Amino acid sequence: MAYRRGSGPKRRKGAASLSDALPRFLDRLDTRGGMALVRLWRNWDELLGEMARMARPLGHRGSKLILAAEDPVVMQEAYYLGPMILEKVNGFLRQEVFDKVVFELLNGRVPLDGEIRPEAPKPPRKLKKPEKLGSLNEELDPDSPVGRCYRAYQQMFDDS
Incomplete structure (x- = not known):
């Protein structure tokens, strides 16, 4: 069997480092955009700044971004910031992934960014x-x- 030289992808000399190869490999496997969402949740505070405390990420359903607020008043205020949140999130993802923001009360659920901001526990009452x-x-x-x-x-x- 004869091999043709010069055809096919070029090979590197030496082995590539795992830290360089792994992100490219995972990007090829991620056909549904899950890794981009993980990066979004991890960078939530930096992306939204002061607004991040008002609206924590809970997830998504299709093209709806689901955010949580701790109380109804904050939820109402955050609702008016929805278009600005969408713009920042879609800009971070470099494509229009979400077209609507839905707010729900946190009610003890853990947001996807992993930030649980509980109030100080009340001392046991004697x-x-x-x-x-x-x-x-x-x-x-x-x-x-x-x-x-x-x-x-x-x-x-x-x-x-």
């Missing part, structure tokens, strides 16, 4: 046991809703 707790046990029917509630209230102090 309940003070009422002085005469248990004095109504004889007067309340133990099977009535009020009697069961009263005994549950007592149990809360007995367990602590």
